Amino acid sequence: MPTDSAETLHQSTNARPPAPAKLQLVGIGKEFHTKRASTHALSDIHLTISDGEFVSLIGRSGCGKTTLLRMLAGLLSPTTGQIMVEGRSLWNGAKVDSSVVSQLGVVFQEANLFPWYSVADNISLPLRLRGLDGRQRRERAYELAELVGLKGFEKSYPRELSGGMRQRVAIARALSIRPKLLLMDEPFGALDALTRERMNIELQRIALATKATVVFVTHDITEAVFLGDRVVHLTPRPGRIRRITSVGFERPRGIDVQTEPEFGAIVRDLRHALDEEE
Numbered sequence: 001m002p003t004d005s006a007e008t009l010h011q012s013t014n015a016r017p018p019a020p021a022k023l024q025l026v027g028i029g030k031e032f033h034t035k036r037a038s039t040h041a042l043s044d045i046h047l048t049i050s051d052g053e054f055v056s057l058i059g060r061s062g063c064g065k066t067t068l069l070r071m072l073a074g075l076l077s078p079t080t081g082q083i084m085v086e087g088r089s090l091w092n093g094a095k096v097d098s099s100v101v102s103q104l105g106v107v108f109q110e111a112n113l114f115p116w117y118s119v120a121d122n123i124s125l126p127l128r129l130r131g132l133d134g135r136q137r138r139e140r141a142y143e144l145a146e147l148v149g150l151k152g153f154e155k156s157y158p159r160e161l162s163g164g165m166r167q168r169v170a171i172a173r174a175l176s177i178r179p180k181l182l183l184m185d186e187p188f189g190a191l192d193a194l195t196r197e198r199m200n201i202e203l204q205r206i207a208l209a210t211k212a213t214v215v216f217v218t219h220d221i222t223e224a225v226f227l228g229d230r231v232v233h234l235t236p237r238p239g240r241i242r243r244i245t246s247v248g249f250e251r252p253r254g255i256d257v258q259t260e261p262e263f264g265a266i267v268r269d270l271r272h273a274l275d276e277e278e
């Protein structure tokens with residue numbers, strides 16, 4: 001399996017065809033300054049992601065994965081560098097371009113659903129905020145409920161759903177606006193192993209059906225390799241890209257791919273690299 005160093009990848013972006021990258025990170029750095037301490041959380045992150053690509057982000061606790069995702073989501077401004085979504089700058093200094101942010105879908109570890117809204121109303125909430133009428137919202141919510149495997153549960157309430165089902169609602173809600181980018185921070189981290197495996201299969205199907213470009217943060221190396229076209233490994237203090245691994249298996253992948261020797265070799269390599277950081 002080809003393994004590109006961050007340097008090689010960065011250089012190779014110059015040789016790419018002119019189609020605008022879906023997402024481009026150019027020299028991203030982040031420092032936190034509090035009364036007690038300063039933390040250099042991320043440094044010199046260069047990454048180009050193309051349309052429809054699925055990129056997993058892994059690294060030890062504290063290497064800056066969430067910080068990076070929050071910057072991509074427009075929730076935290078970078079100290080240095082530029083984030084471009086289809087060629088448009090997401091941040092202008094510490095000011096976010098809300099028209100770019102409004103085209104992003106974000107899913108966190110917690111589904112963060114509104115308990116007093118039904119599944120359909122939770123899914124279509126972003127559309128309500130955009131002023132779509134009731135019929136349009138309902139149609140889209142039902143279409144998405146079916147897409148994420150919740151057909152028949154549209155009128156249920158979050159308390160009546162399992163953890164996996166709640167995450168499906170969160171994914172559907174993020175997809176409701178047809179986002180240019182789907183950003184996911186440990187979305188299945190709180191689920192049991194079997195549900196997580198099923199959600200991985202489902203997410204692949206959903207991502208391909210919607211042609212979504214996905215950035216997916218996880219602690220789980222197998223999950224990262226199973227889902228990703230590429231796996232970006234961040235090292236801590238400050239967080240930098242250590243390397244980017246291409247995963248050549250066609251998507252969607254069946255769970256059996258995990259028994260392939262090449263799959264095992266990629267997972268082992270990454271585990272080794274993470275262990276070296278102990």
Ligand SMILES: Nc1ncnc2c1ncn2[C@@H]1O[C@H](COP(=O)(O)OP(=O)(O)OP(=O)(O)O)[C@@H](O)[C@H]1O
Nearest residue numbers: 032034039041059060061062063064065066067068
């Ligand atoms: N709001 C903040 N103020 C100060 N420091 C912060 C803040 N957010 C994150 N940090 C620091 O930035 C670094 C990266 O944190 P971050 O949460 O991004 O790591 P992570 O890789 O997502 O960790 P984990 O895998 O444990 O979730 C850490 O040293 C953390 O303490």
